[in-house]
Amino acid sequence: MTLGDVARHVGVGTMTVSRALHRPAMVSEPLRAKILKAVDELGYVRNRVASGLASGTARLVPVVIPTLLHPVYIPFLEGAYSVLAQHGYQIILSTTEYQVSAEDRLIEALLGWFPDGLFLSGVDHSARTMSVLKRVHIPIVEVMDLSDSPIGINVGFSHYKVGVAVAEYFYQKGYRQIAYAGTMTEIDLRSVKRIAGFQQTLKDYGLPYHYIQRSNEPFSIALGGGLLNELLLQQPDIQAVFFANDDLAAGALFECQRRGIRVPEQLAIMGFNDQEIANSTIPTITSVRTPRREIGQIAAQMLVDHLQGRPPAERQVDLGFKIIERASTQAAARSISD
Amino acid sequence: MTLGDVARHVGVGTMTVSRALHRPAMVSEPLRAKILKAVDELGYVRNRVASGLASGTARLVPVVIPTLLHPVYIPFLEGAYSVLAQHGYQIILSTTEYQVSAEDRLIEALLGWFPDGLFLSGVDHSARTMSVLKRVHIPIVEVMDLSDSPIGINVGFSHYKVGVAVAEYFYQKGYRQIAYAGTMTEIDLRSVKRIAGFQQTLKDYGLPYHYIQRSNEPFSIALGGGLLNELLLQQPDIQAVFFANDDLAAGALFECQRRGIRVPEQLAIMGFNDQEIANSTIPTITSVRTPRREIGQIAAQMLVDHLQGRPPAERQVDLGFKIIERASTQAAARSISD
DNA sequence: TTGCCAATTGATAGCGCTATCATCACGGCG
DNA sequence: CGCCGTGATGATAGCGCTATCAATTGGCAA
Known part of the structure; x- marks a missing residue:
C-alpha cells in the first residue's frame, strides 16, 4: 500500500x-x-523511510545515555521523550555502558540515520568524536553536565559546584572530619568533577579530605554498607560522609543501624541525586536534588525550537541543583566537637 | 559524502x-x-535511511512500553536493548502512558518505519490494533503477560497465577483475613488479572476478600501509607495485605512503623515486582520476583533468531515468577488466631 | 475583452542505496 | 581450440516519497 x-x-x-x-x-x-x-x-x-530519504529529514533523534541500569538517566530520558514525542520526533535509544570507545562507534552509526539532532549525556568525548560532531551539520545537545566549550546546545548543572556546595554545607554545620565515598570514578567523569570541587573546598577551609573509592563496582545499596565499613576502618573519627549517590548513602545508613551508629548524631550522611529512597528511609537522607527530568525537557524543547527555525537565545543553560536537607544531617552544630 | x-x-x-x-x-x-x-x-x-528503503529492511525495532515513569519496565527495556543492540538493531522507544487509544495511533505511526519487528508490553490491545497487527507481516513480540492467543512471539508470566500463588501463600501461613491494596486498576490490566487470581483463590478457600483500590493515582511510597490507613479503617482485623507493587508495600510498612503496628506480628505485608527497596527496608518485605530483564533478553533473542531465519520452536514462553520470602511475612502460623 | 495572478493539481526528477542481471577475464576441459 | 563455469565487477532499475516546476483554471482589474 x-x-x-x-x-x-x-x-x-x-x-x-x-x-x-x-x-x-x-x-x-x-x-x-x-x-x-x-x-x-x-x-x-x-513510509517514513522513503519520506526521510526524499525530504532529507527523518524526524529521528538518537539519545545516548551511559546505561539503562542506573535509574538516574531515566527521568532525563523521560523528559526528553515526552517533549520530542509531542513534536513528532522518534527517539533512537542507545547506551555507551560508560565506554568511551563505544561512544565513537555508536555515534558514527547513529549519524548514519541522518538524524535531525543528537542527544549526548556528558560533555567529555574522545577527540575523534569531537571532530565528527563538529563536522556534522545537525544540532548536538549535550546534557547532564556543563561544558567549557559546548558543541551545540548544553543543558545541565555544574558537578564541580555540587562538590563545593556539599563541602560548604558540611562546614557550616560544624563538621570537621569529612569524607567522600563513591565508586566508578574511572568511568563516571561527572563524579570526578564533584570530588574535585569537594576536595578543593575542604582544602580551602583547611580541613582534611578523607575518601574511599572503588573504580568499577556498580552502585548498589549493599555497596554503601561496604564503603562505610572500610571508611570507618581507615578513619574512625569521621563525622560526615558525602556519597556518590543515594543508593550508597542508604546502604551506609542501614549499615549504621546494624552497627548501632546513630545518624545523624554520630555520623552525618548525604546522598546525591535525591532519588525516592532518600526520602523513605528512617531517618530520611539529605541529598542533592538534580533536575534530571527538567534537563531532558528543556534540552528537548530547545532542540525542537532550533529545528523549527527558532534558535534559542542561550546555547548553554545551567539548571542548578539544590541540597534537600533531611534528618541524616540535622545534628545541631554544637553537638559536634571541633 | x-x-x-x-x-x-x-x-x-x-x-x-x-x-x-x-x-x-x-x-x-x-x-x-x-x-x-x-x-x-x-x-x-x-545512509541507513537510503539503505533501508532500497533493501526493505532498516534494522529498526520499535519497543512500546506503558511508561518510563514506573521503574519496572526499565529492566525489560534494558534486557531487550542489550540483545538487539548486539545484533545491530536500533530501538525506537515509545510509550503509551497507559492509554489504549494512544497505542492505536502509536503503532500505526511506528509501522510507518517498516520495522523489522515490534515489541509490545501487554497482550491486551484494541480490536483495531489487533487487526492492524495481524495484517502486517513482521514478527510481533508481546511481553510481560501471557496471552491466550498470541499474535506472534509471547514471553512473560501469568499474572493470574501470581494472584493465586500469593493467596495460597498467605493461606498456608495461616492468615485468614487477607486483603489486596492497589491502584491504577483501570489502566493496568495486568494488576486486574492478579486480583482475579487472588480473589478466586480466597473464595476457593472459603475466605473473605478485602480490598482497597484506587483507579488512577500513580504508584508511590506515600500512597502505600494512605491505602493502608483506609484499609484498616474499613477492616481493622486485617492480617495480611498483598500490595500492587513494592513502593506501595514499603509505604505501608513505614506507616505501620509510624502507627506502632508490628510487622509481621500484627500485619503481614507482601509486595510485587521485587524491586530493590523490598530488600532494603527493616524489616525486609516479602515480594514476588518477576523476571523482567530476562523477559526482555529472551524475547529479543527470539526475535533476532526469527529474523535470521531460525524461527524459535515455541512461540510462547512462560518465565514464571517466585515469591521471595522475607521478614514482612515471617510470623509463625501459630501466632495468628483463626 | 485581455491579461495577470492566485489557487490548485500534476509530471518529473531525484534522495542514496541495494537487487539483479549483464559483462568480462580466466582457467580447466573435452 | 572453442566451450563453459566461476569469480569479480559494473550498469541499471527501482525502493516510496517529496521538491520543484509546469500546467490549468477561474476571478478580477485594466
Whole structure:
C-alpha cells in the first residue's frame, strides 16, 4: 500500500495525496476529504523511510545515555521523550555502558540515520568524536553536565559546584572530619568533577579530605554498607560522609543501624541525586536534588525550537541543583566537637 | 559524502563499494582494502535511511512500553536493548502512558518505519490494533503477560497465577483475613488479572476478600501509607495485605512503623515486582520476583533468531515468577488466631 | 475583452542505496 | 581450440516519497 496506490484509487496525482496528508492547506477541501477517506479505507500509512530519504529529514533523534541500569538517566530520558514525542520526533535509544570507545562507534552509526539532532549525556568525548560532531551539520545537545566549550546546545548543572556546595554545607554545620565515598570514578567523569570541587573546598577551609573509592563496582545499596565499613576502618573519627549517590548513602545508613551508629548524631550522611529512597528511609537522607527530568525537557524543547527555525537565545543553560536537607544531617552544630 | 563519492574516488562502481562494506566475501582482498581505506579517509558513513528503503529492511525495532515513569519496565527495556543492540538493531522507544487509544495511533505511526519487528508490553490491545497487527507481516513480540492467543512471539508470566500463588501463600501461613491494596486498576490490566487470581483463590478457600483500590493515582511510597490507613479503617482485623507493587508495600510498612503496628506480628505485608527497596527496608518485605530483564533478553533473542531465519520452536514462553520470602511475612502460623 | 495572478493539481526528477542481471577475464576441459 | 563455469565487477532499475516546476483554471482589474 503506497502513496501511488491511494492516488490511483482516488484518481489524482501522488503529490496531491502527499499534500492532502502533510500540507492540508494546499489541497481543496472536498478533494482532501475524498483522499483522507481513501487513506482510511485502504489503511495506508506513510513510509517514513522513503519520506526521510526524499525530504532529507527523518524526524529521528538518537539519545545516548551511559546505561539503562542506573535509574538516574531515566527521568532525563523521560523528559526528553515526552517533549520530542509531542513534536513528532522518534527517539533512537542507545547506551555507551560508560565506554568511551563505544561512544565513537555508536555515534558514527547513529549519524548514519541522518538524524535531525543528537542527544549526548556528558560533555567529555574522545577527540575523534569531537571532530565528527563538529563536522556534522545537525544540532548536538549535550546534557547532564556543563561544558567549557559546548558543541551545540548544553543543558545541565555544574558537578564541580555540587562538590563545593556539599563541602560548604558540611562546614557550616560544624563538621570537621569529612569524607567522600563513591565508586566508578574511572568511568563516571561527572563524579570526578564533584570530588574535585569537594576536595578543593575542604582544602580551602583547611580541613582534611578523607575518601574511599572503588573504580568499577556498580552502585548498589549493599555497596554503601561496604564503603562505610572500610571508611570507618581507615578513619574512625569521621563525622560526615558525602556519597556518590543515594543508593550508597542508604546502604551506609542501614549499615549504621546494624552497627548501632546513630545518624545523624554520630555520623552525618548525604546522598546525591535525591532519588525516592532518600526520602523513605528512617531517618530520611539529605541529598542533592538534580533536575534530571527538567534537563531532558528543556534540552528537548530547545532542540525542537532550533529545528523549527527558532534558535534559542542561550546555547548553554545551567539548571542548578539544590541540597534537600533531611534528618541524616540535622545534628545541631554544637553537638559536634571541633 | 555518498557511496558514489567513494566509488568515484577509488575508481570502481558503487556496487563494489557497497559490497566491500557489507558483503566482504564478494570483493577481492586487495580491492577491498583499497576501498576500506578510502571510506576511512573520506569519513563515509552509510545512509541507513537510503539503505533501508532500497533493501526493505532498516534494522529498526520499535519497543512500546506503558511508561518510563514506573521503574519496572526499565529492566525489560534494558534486557531487550542489550540483545538487539548486539545484533545491530536500533530501538525506537515509545510509550503509551497507559492509554489504549494512544497505542492505536502509536503503532500505526511506528509501522510507518517498516520495522523489522515490534515489541509490545501487554497482550491486551484494541480490536483495531489487533487487526492492524495481524495484517502486517513482521514478527510481533508481546511481553510481560501471557496471552491466550498470541499474535506472534509471547514471553512473560501469568499474572493470574501470581494472584493465586500469593493467596495460597498467605493461606498456608495461616492468615485468614487477607486483603489486596492497589491502584491504577483501570489502566493496568495486568494488576486486574492478579486480583482475579487472588480473589478466586480466597473464595476457593472459603475466605473473605478485602480490598482497597484506587483507579488512577500513580504508584508511590506515600500512597502505600494512605491505602493502608483506609484499609484498616474499613477492616481493622486485617492480617495480611498483598500490595500492587513494592513502593506501595514499603509505604505501608513505614506507616505501620509510624502507627506502632508490628510487622509481621500484627500485619503481614507482601509486595510485587521485587524491586530493590523490598530488600532494603527493616524489616525486609516479602515480594514476588518477576523476571523482567530476562523477559526482555529472551524475547529479543527470539526475535533476532526469527529474523535470521531460525524461527524459535515455541512461540510462547512462560518465565514464571517466585515469591521471595522475607521478614514482612515471617510470623509463625501459630501466632495468628483463626 | 485581455491579461495577470492566485489557487490548485500534476509530471518529473531525484534522495542514496541495494537487487539483479549483464559483462568480462580466466582457467580447466573435452 | 572453442566451450563453459566461476569469480569479480559494473550498469541499471527501482525502493516510496517529496521538491520543484509546469500546467490549468477561474476571478478580477485594466
